Amino acid sequence: MKLLYKIFFGLIIIASFFLSNSCDPFEDFYVNLAMDTELNTPIAGDSINIGSNFCLSDFDDYKDNKDKLEEIRYLSSAYLTISATQDLQGNNMVLNLYEGDGSTLLFQYTLPTFRAADYINKPLEIKITQQEINNINQYLSDPDVNNCFRAQLRVSNVQYQGTQPYLNAKVEFLTEIKVKP
Amino acid sequence: MKNILSTFLLFLSIFYYQCFAQSNIKFNSLPPTETSQYFQPLATYLGTYFSTGNYYTADVSSTFGFRFSIIGMWSVVPDNQKTFNPEPGLPGVTDVAPTATVFGTKASYFLGNEGYFVYPTGLSLKAVPLGIYQFAGSLFNTELMLRFFPNSKFGDAKVGVFGIGVKHEISSHIPLLPVNVAVQILYNQLNFEYTGNETDKYGKLTSKNFAINAHASKTFLEMFTVYTGLQYESSSSDFTYYFDDPDNFYPTLGNRIQDVKIDGDNHFRYTLGGAIKLGFFVINTDMNIASFTTYSLGLSLDF
Numbered sequence: 490m491k492l493l494y495k496i497f498f499g500l501i502i503i504a505s506f507f508l509s510n511s512c513d514p515f516e517d518f519y520v521n522l523a524m525d526t527e528l529n530t531p532i533a534g535d536s537i538n539i540g541s542n543f544c545l546s547d548f549d550d551y552k553d554n555k556d557k558l559e560e561i562r563y564l565s566s567a568y569l570t571i572s573a574t575q576d577l578q579g580n581n582m583v584l585n586l587y588e589g590d591g592s593t594l595l596f597q598y599t600l601p602t603f604r605a606a607d608y609i610n611k612p613l614e615i616k617i618t619q620q621e622i623n624n625i626n627q628y629l630s631d632p633d634v635n636n637c638f639r640a641q642l643r644v645s646n647v648q649y650q651g652t653q654p655y656l657n658a659k660v661e662f663l664t665e666i667k668v669k670p
Numbered sequence: 671m672k673n674i675l676s677t678f679l680l681f682l683s684i685f686y687y688q689c690f691a692q693s694n695i696k697f698n699s700l701p702p703t704e705t706s707q708y709f710q711p712l713a714t715y716l717g718t719y720f721s722t723g724n725y726y727t728a729d730v731s732s733t734f735g736f737r738f739s740i741i742g743m744w745s746v747v748p749d750n751q752k753t754f755n756p757e758p759g760l761p762g763v764t765d766v767a768p769t770a771t772v773f774g775t776k777a778s779y780f781l782g783n784e785g786y787f788v789y790p791t792g793l794s795l796k797a798v799p800l801g802i803y804q805f806a807g808s809l810f811n812t813e814l815m816l817r818f819f820p821n822s823k824f825g826d827a828k829v830g831v832f833g834i835g836v837k838h839e840i841s842s843h844i845p846l847l848p849v850n851v852a853v854q855i856l857y858n859q860l861n862f863e864y865t866g867n868e869t870d871k872y873g874k875l876t877s878k879n880f881a882i883n884a885h886a887s888k889t890f891l892e893m894f895t896v897y898t899g900l901q902y903e904s905s906s907s908d909f910t911y912y913f914d915d916p917d918n919f920y921p922t923l924g925n926r927i928q929d930v931k932i933d934g935d936n937h938f939r940y941t942l943g944g945a946i947k948l949g950f951f952v953i954n955t956d957m958n959i960a961s962f963t964t965y966s967l968g969l970s971l972d973f
Contacts, residue, residue, distance in 0.1 A: 514797040519776045521788040567781055610783040661785050665776075670794060 589637030717905025826866030
């Protein structure tokens with residue numbers, strides 16, 4: 490009988506050992522990291538040329554998971570006008586995203602005509618090519634590196650009403666980060 | 671025994687804070703209609719959890735009996751509980767890709783008037799391991815089972831559990847029946863509330879779970895028992911939370927307390943298991959075919 494008790498408790502201990510060490514209930518964990526950068530400027534002359542730098546470490550979702558990142562990949566991006574001078578418009582809008590060095594181009598998005606008011610409460614989805622997506626993902630391929638970016642907006646032949654022209658805008662970049670369980 | 675239940679309650683506290691500590695598990699960013707879809711698998715799981723491990727034999731003592739049990743469970747999260755189809759109800763926003771529930775892995779997003787809205791991800795769980803303890807006393811072929819932990823504070827959370835079950839051995843009235851047969855009715859309630867100072871983290875959950883079953887067992891050599899049962903169960907959760915809407919996607923609903931009632935997807939369960947009795951100790955294991963297929967392993971002191 491004593492032997493049976495020993496076997497009995499031994500089985501419990503073995504079962505507990507296997508349960509605690511080999512049964513991992515967690516799967517890979519994905520987080521959508523929304524990065525936004527504001528582009529604000531008073532406008533001088535007849536063109537807009539504004540830029541902004543940002544890094545992955547500027548955002549809490551990246552910082553909170555930095556030690557467990559496995560992968561980061563690009564999902565989507567959009568432009569929004571927050572506020573602007575009345576009837577602010579122009580030609581040849583160019584939105585560039587560079588690597589942190591400010592010169593290595595990751596993508597370029599162009600519109601022949603630009604009206605700032607069109608994108609208030611109606612964001613412009615920035616559609617880029619698969620090659621440009623690959624460029625961004627290649628740049629982000631090492632999740633341990635705190636990659637930085639520069640967003641640059643240019644508009645030419647700018648027209649507006651009023652005497653103190655300005656543009657407050659925002660560009661949002663959405664990425665997906667894979668986190669170790 | 672106190673450590674086991676404390677671990678369970680600590681898990682609930684950790685689970686709640688995990689929702690904030692883990693990036694993007696900001697469940698309080700969802701409007702009420704989508705919160706109910708996000709959390710429905712949790713309501714279902716709690717119903718499955720509380721309705722598991724209630725018996726390992728249909729034989730109830732005709733004199734006096736006492737039992738204390740610790741039950742471990744492993745509940746598999748089915749794929750259909752890991753995603754839901756969001757319907758944000760915002761102008762111009764349609765065809766949003768399926769997104770994670772509280773147990774899911776990948777979250778979806780849409781481009782709204784104020785920019786990207788990112789749904790909260792889930793806990794990326796393929797199974798939920800948890801345990802529970804219970805006491806039972808029996809007299810005249812009728813058993814009363816209790817699960818109780820008073821509302822207690824763990825950090826910034828208050829958690830309490832109450833469960834009661836009554837079982838009667840029908841076969842005691844039918845002496846020639848070759849197996850033991852019993853019927854049982856159960857009610858379990860979980861109370862959880864955030865008691866910290868950060869208003870935007872407020873949450874309160876009351877989970878109510880009901881079950882009724884009939885089960886049968888047969889004991890061999892006064893040591894080995896095989897048991898099986900069919901159970902009807904239902905669960906519902908009342909969830910109160912602060913809907914945090916910093917980008918003002920929902921101006922009439924956001925940035926205030928919301929109440930949601932979530933019905934679990936629990937209905938019927940089939941159980942098949944076996945038990946070994948060695949003196950006063952019983953070890954049992956069973957498989958439960960339910961909304962969440964659950965495997966349990968129990969250890970009991972049975973007098």
